[in-house]
Amino acid sequence: MAFYRPAAWQKPLSLALLCALLALPTGLEALGQEFYIGFATRVLIFALAATSLNLVLGFGGMVSLGHAAFFGTGAYVAAICEQAGIAEALLAFPLAMAAAGLLALAVGAISLRTRGVYFIMITLAFAQMAYYLFVSARAWGGDDGLSLSRRMTLAGFSLASDTALFFAALAALTATMLLFGRLADARFGRALQAIRENETRMEALGYPVFRYRLVAFALGGALAGLAGALLANQTGLASPGLLQWTQSGTLLVMVIIGGVGYLYGGVVGAVVLLMLEETLVGFTEHWHIVLGLLLLGVVLFAPRGVAALFGKRHG
Amino acid sequence: MTQLLLEQALNGLQFGLMLFLLAAGLTLVFGIMDCINLAHGSLYMVGAYFVAAAAQAADSFWIGLGAGVAAAAVLGLLLEVALFRRLYQRDHLSQVLATFALILIANEAVRLIWGPAPLMLNPPESLAGPVEIGNFFYPAYRLVIIAFGVAVAALLYLLVAKSRVGMWVRAGAANREMTEALGINVRALFTAVFVFGAALCALAGGLLGPLLAVQVGMGESVLILAFVVIIIGGIGSIRGALVGSLIVGTVDTLGRALLPTLLRAILPADAASTLGPALASILIYLLMAGILFFKPQGLFPSRA
């Protein structure tokens, strides 16, 4: 069994990283690079989305091509709330999470009864259904998506400034990583990984395999919804493109590059991917080729991803 | 009204048969090599580009079609030997990721070589007009597509059901290890299947090029439909691919055509026109879910 066990220096490293991130906006402003605060926020949001998928895929072993549906639902619910006058994030974000989580619960309840490639295809199908649903609803912007006229407030503080939103995203990600860390160590996390490794044995041992998987799937969906709500605020737009299967693919890529089944796999993957995009775009508009080759390389030669170089999975 | 239905039915048939060209290759690769190939849509796109480029160079649609399909077959061969061979033994996730990477590379490479704007591909002059069917006109070119689709279906039936190679293919889909143990050169078989699938993709892309557009990303949307088809039809079954694609083609086309009319009784015009196609699309997935509920392995499972 290959359970995730963090390296000894992970906790101090994460702490140092957190401190650095807290100081980032001020630092960027001093350098006159305010634009990158928005970029950093985007990285945090995708790190959150990728981490939520990591829970489902890395720890739960479920290859879901439908995760974008929950990501997009969170964004749309946030936009709908703002349109309906609910401008307080402490109300809207939990609503987004609940909507995404419930959708994930429903999708999971049906999909998890299938196995292997059928599971992959059914999750894909559900994501497409969600996409068509949102795209066809004219009240929600149709093909153009739903705009937010302004950013929300968090406990009264406006998120209109890039720095404020950055901290909100950082808070969400930190909370998620703390939760994730506790889960991974707790019985739930261990059982989930054990199910991933050997489902038959766990069933024989009497574990409610379906329920564990479903909970992980729904929780992953809810967290993706939170990321979606944050993204809607950042870009000011909930677009149907967020729900497409290609978006699921992108999240999948982040998790793989970062390291499937490693606590920080999603975070590392998001950072690597988005920074790669930002740097490469300056050199060539065809940077997707580089990304594709990198991904191929990872799959063929380093299937455990970047984080594998730093963490350990013990047998 | 019957004329309208007839015309829409022909449209559905045309769409379904083109889907079949894609689904046939996909189901074989999936069924025999147990390999999820998300880049199947990219083979369709690259095939279409090859045909368009060749047709422009030779100033002839038919030469372009032949040359393009041949080029795509060669590309398929290279891909199989260089990459896909390594993926057969890997888990589904690795296959998903590797082929997703291929999609990224293919889209960008096509953009690099031919530019971001779509390529023009015109049908042959003689087929650009309508043909009289009964008391209405139907585009000649679409009839030709239907003819191609039927021909390929017939060819595949003969190949798979009546030839020795087809027997190997069916055996490989049912039980790979046993087939190998019986001394069949499975490796060569796999390569042949993959190359054939790539050629079919290119044929579909080249035939549809004049109707749609040869552009970057044209494979992604049709790929999902192809997967839905093979799930409905049963992985590894050509017959299932044909039945599945005809069902999907007809449901999608008739749905897109009839639902807006039905909905217009209740909703305003533009709402009905958006909801109609959307519902028709969702209908296909509901259909897939429904079929899987009763027959979890699809309509014609090849594996016992």
Add this chain to the structure above:
Amino acid sequence: MPLRLTALATALMFAGSALAADRIKVGFVSTLSGPGAGLGVDIRDGFNLAMKQMGGKLGGIPTEVIIADDQQKPEVAQQISEKFLKKDKVDLMTGIVFSNIMLAVGPAVFESKTFYISANAGPSQYAGEQCNPFFFNVAWQNDNLHEAVGKVVQDKGFKNVVIVTPNYPGGKDAVSGFKRYYQGKVAEEVYTKLGQLDYAAELAQIRSIKPDALFFFLPGGMGINFVKQFVAAGLSRDTQLFAPGFSADEDVIKAVGAPMMGMFNSSHWAHDMENAENKRFVAEFEKEYKRLPSLYASQGYDAALMMDAAVRDVKGKVEDKAALQKALEAKRFKSVRGDFRFNSNHYPVQNYYLRVIGKDGEGRITNRTMGTIFTNHADAYVAQCKMK
């Protein structure tokens, strides 16, 4: 000590504002890929031609034009726009083809007090209630060309018309514009998906309605496919096609060819217009790009000329927003379409002409101007705009 520093700092501040900008930055975001690519490429080529003729300078000041592709996706356009505004800190923006993308990008651009000179998208929202001092349209308001076609169809006496248009703000503007002047019966309003390429289902439906005229607005690749399929389905025998200039210009003609002959369309510009600026533009464009310009190219060209004139007027001090706005409103440049002026909502008041597709003197299939439909025509939304 502090006083001297303050004095120095203040002096530097004023010195800075007294100097003109040493470099102008223009953010050009447009649809350069996908079925709508032809339009964006034309606008870009027209814009670049003007820049080349002006030596890469606007108002005599070296200009950097940053070009980006929005892939016809609002979220991509927004990201590009954010980069233009916050990272590159552009002085002017232009380029967007589709109105839905314009509406998504607009708010952030206006909030940052950056002037947007639209070389194509002319949504009714920005002409009426949401009009904004930072938005200028050098082309037309979306409805205008459709209004012109509506009048032509009405005058020609057609009674049973089908409308085909994509389901997006530009499409809806097309329908309302057409119906403002066409008073007859609209048998059916067919809304297609933006980017849709296969019209078999819609054509079958149209065939069952048997209209005597069909008005369609399908820009770019959509129109190309529609016309080809329309003719292939044999519908052109019984139904006369009408379209705004968008769906009947060089890009579509080149792709479709002979089947388009005889099609009527409306436009504010045609390449056979006789004024000196246009003759020069068409000749240079043909020499540079080996093809005839479309109306999109003329709009991109005019956008550059407009920026040039305004920057020259404010002597390069583009930070002075009020002065720049006045300079833009004054329209001190000679457009290739002839004379026009800006309305209070920053949209043009101009003539609209009837064109027909036929063979020109050199035997090429192209548009020929036939007459004037509207003179000094303003858009229908200006009354709702609160700007004076």
